[in-house]
Amino acid sequence: MFVNYRTQAIVLGRKNINEADSLVYFFTKEFGLLKILGKSIRKISSKLKSAARDFNFEEIEFVQGKKFKILTDIYSVKKLPEINKDLKKKKLCHFICDFFIEFVREPEKDLKLWNLLAFSLQMTRDWDKNLYLVYQFFIWNFLKNIGFGIDFEKCFNCHKKLKPQKSFYFTKKGIVCDFCEGKSVAGKKIKISQITLKILRTIQKKDIKLLSRLKAADKNILKEMDLMTAYYLGIIRKNEQ
Ligand SMILES: [Zn+2]
Incomplete structure (x- = not known):
């Protein structure tokens, strides 16, 4: 039996693998930094695709697979569309998210980092x-x-x-x-x-x-x-x- 995990998460970025899959980087409220496999997430028909946009605030569900954690569901909680409309803001948010991917060890719950990430993205928007x-x-x-x-x-x-x-x-x-x-x-x-x-x-x-x-x-x-x-x-x- 697979255990289904559920947590709030912010999408940091992704790395494409195989033909249609991506490893999506999330910073989660419960587990800190996680790298989760989005199966067929790059297919146009994928319902995961539209939700897993960078900088979105989500509620996600995943299971632990053999090699990777696997994304099973994703619900948008909050989107920050103002960021993607402005090149400077978008660049800054990518920079912030890349820092999490580079420096944070996974998986480790850290509410201070969670709050800083959420605050910094919203500050960029505002x-x-x-x-x-x-x-x-x-x-x-x-x-x-x-x-x-x-x-x-x-x-x-x-x-x-x-x-x-x-x-x-x-x-x-x-x-x-x-x-x-x-x-x-x-x-x-x-x-x-x-x-x-x-x-x-x-x-x-x-x-x-x-x-x-x-x-x-x-x-x-x-x-x-x-x-x-x-x-x-x-x-x-x-x-x-
Ligand atoms: Zn001195």
């Missing part, structure tokens, strides 16, 4: 300006949840609270204060401004109201944040290998 702040919001909170968080309040070396100053340095271990800069870490240091640090703190506190009011459409801030995330993600990817 925000029209400063979408890169949504990206930054997602990335730093995601990293915190999977154990790679950075403390943006304190110097990582002396653990003292960072005092306001014109600029700071971001290193592979975190932010350093003036006193510790130069003697503390080997490796790259990225200079970031006070306003960039303020944005990162707001993100970490999940103060969405304040975040939406920040006029951060400044190219320099964007550049600083991009440099930081690219550098830090590079380090994490290296460690994860």
Whole structure:
């Protein structure tokens, strides 16, 4: 007898296999990340096909097969059509979902990650300006949840609270204060401004109201944040290998 499992799930993406089958990646409320075989899901007549669209919120049913879990039913709970109509939003949501596929171990229930995913997708749908702040919001909170968080309040070396100053340095271990800069870490240091640090703190506190009011459409801030995330993600990817 097959046990039928049922859970809420968000569609992250898929990998096509065979002629008409796909492995569909779901983040589920009950089991965390799951890769489930959608049999004949690419056939036009498949009722699973129309429901299993990326970023949809679903109720799914599956059984454990010999090699894969097999999708047996899927019901749409909520769709976010605004995302698929806007190329920038769609790209951002793919980026968010790909992060789950890359970094999350399966299967492991994690309600914090579930809430972050649901919130970040809906935030992408709702925000029209400063979408890169949504990206930054997602990335730093995601990293915190999977154990790679950075403390943006304190110097990582002396653990003292960072005092306001014109600029700071971001290193592979975190932010350093003036006193510790130069003697503390080997490796790259990225200079970031006070306003960039303020944005990162707001993100970490999940103060969405304040975040939406920040006029951060400044190219320099964007550049600083991009440099930081690219550098830090590079380090994490290296460690994860
Ligand atoms: Zn220090």
